[in-house]
Amino acid sequence: MLAGRAFVRGRLQSVELGISEDGMILSVGKDRSDAPRHDVGEGVILPSATDLHVHFREPGGPEGMESIATGTTQAAIGGVGLVGEMPNTEPPVTDVEHLREKEDRVRGSAVVDVLLYASPTRPRALDRLATRAGAFKLYLSPTTGIDTPPDRAALGPLLARLAELGLPVAVHAEDPTRFSAASEAKDPVTWDSTRPPVAERAAIEHLLSVAPPSLRLHLAHVTETESVDRLRAAGVSFEATPHHLLLSERSRSDALTKVNPPLRSEKARRALWECFLRGEIPCVASDHAPHSLAAKERPFPLAPSGMPGTETLLPLLLPSVRSGILALPTLVAAACDRPARWLGQPQGRLAPGHRANLLVVDFRQRSRIDARKLHAPCGWTAFEGWEAIFPREHYFHGQKIVDDGEFVGRPTGVVVRPEFAPRPR
Ligand SMILES: [Zn+2]
Incomplete structure (x- = not known):
């Protein structure tokens, strides 16, 4: 008892x-059982976070870069008790056989729970996938491992099919027809102009239509306030x-x-942050x-997009709660409650x-992020x-x-599925 x-x-x-x-x-x-009592003293008890968007590179990632074991350990230390793991590993999770292979890897190596996304790129595999996967992830622009996004005309019928199947569907919304040549980018500022905000807006408009x-x-990963307003008006999670x-x-x-979608201008970032503080962004991931x-460190156009972040997701935002900028209920809703609810998971609330x-x-235990003390193999x-x-x-x-900030767990994580989803046959 706590x-x-x-x-x-x-x-x-x-x-x-x-x-x-x-x-x-x-x-x-009041707990009336005779269970041993652990008083947390100066600490406060919060629900664990759910990070609904991670890439753990297993199987098929570069040797020693990341794995389900190392990725979930970072999650655990950062306060994340459930991750949603994306399907664009190598090979991508496009059918039940590949999904089962990943489930086998989770068992015995994950230290927190894992919900596995599948990729809906093979229409004939969809029915069986939907009885076993945790969610679908759809890319509207080419990405690592998945280079054929659905074309414009095919998107509506695909979404109608996915709606029938009942699983949650996360979408990477950038319209690649609005991109200019990536080879022109030489730094994050020009990266932003090769994949501009208009690509995000166009993709969201088409998707919602x-x-x-x-x-x-x-x-x-919504990047600007126009998207926030549009999605809030449509009642869509993001x-x-x-x-x-x-x-x-x-x-x-x-x-x-270098990330996709790119980091935006300081003005746009500040506006997005203000939306978050006002509680207008339902989830952080x-x-x-x-x-x-x-x-x-390769030349900018050749360098891959992406950065580590599950270990620092919650720790980066808690100082703003301590200083009074960010309301604790806003953070708990966005990091713990709503992501779990969207994935149909009974967690994120005490x-x-x-x-x-x-x-x-313990809000008094402030530190500085130091890569040498983090647990990411990168x-x-x-x-x-x-x-x-x-x-x-x-x-x-x-x-x-986790005790006193140190990982003390074992690989007891399991594969979870939405509680409202069809059960495996
Ligand atoms: Zn991603």
Whole structure:
């Protein structure tokens, strides 16, 4: 049983949290069992985060760059108890055989739970995939491992089919017909102009014009306020990443901050951050996508896009709560509650019937991000030197997996599916 100040029903209050043998929250309030009592003292108890957008490069990634084991360990340390892992590994997850192979890799190596996305690029594989996958990820522009996005006319029928299948569908929305030649980019500023905001706007407009209302749609990594307003008006779920909220195209001049969609101007970044502070952005997600330093140091047009981020997702945002800029309910909703709900997962709230995936955060324990102390095999971060607050403890299914900031868990993570999805046959 955990006792202390906890985020319950929208605010911090002193409670006791009763936890069942199988790792669920049994009671919130007075615990009448004789379970051992752990008082968290100066810490506050928050639900673990859900990072619904990560790329762990397994199978088929560069040797030693990232794996389900290393990726989920970073998640655990950063306070993430569930990750949504993307399908554009090598080979991509386009049928049940590849999905099963990835499920086998999760078992025995993941230290937090993993929901596996599938790629809906093979129409004949869709029905069987939908009985086993956790969600679909659709790319409207070519990406690593998936180079054939659906053409304009095919998108509507595909989305109608996906709506029937019932799984959540996340979309990378950039319209490649609005891109100019990537070879013209020489730094993050010109990268922004080769994949400009108009590409995002055009893709979102087209998507919203053909998506059936019953589709459980979510837009990945939105970068500007026009998208926020448009998606809010349409009632569609979406995310922003810490890098689009905190960094701009002028934060660095090298390819470490080369990402898709690109970092935007400082003015656009600030406006996006203001939206987040006002609670207008429903979810935050890392789009964790590590590459080796050697790959990132290639000439800019050849350097791959992506940066690591699941370990720093929550720790980068907690200092703004401490300083009073960001309301705790806004952060918990965006990092913990809404991502879990979109994926159909009983977690992200301190309430009976939810998984006992809990953090103890001591807001006095401030640190500076130092890549040497992070756990990403790539060994670098775009947030070097930034202030952070890492969780002091992380309980996963009721068991402590992070103690005093150190990982102490075991590979007990499982593959999860939305609770509203069709069950495997
Ligand atoms: Zn991604």
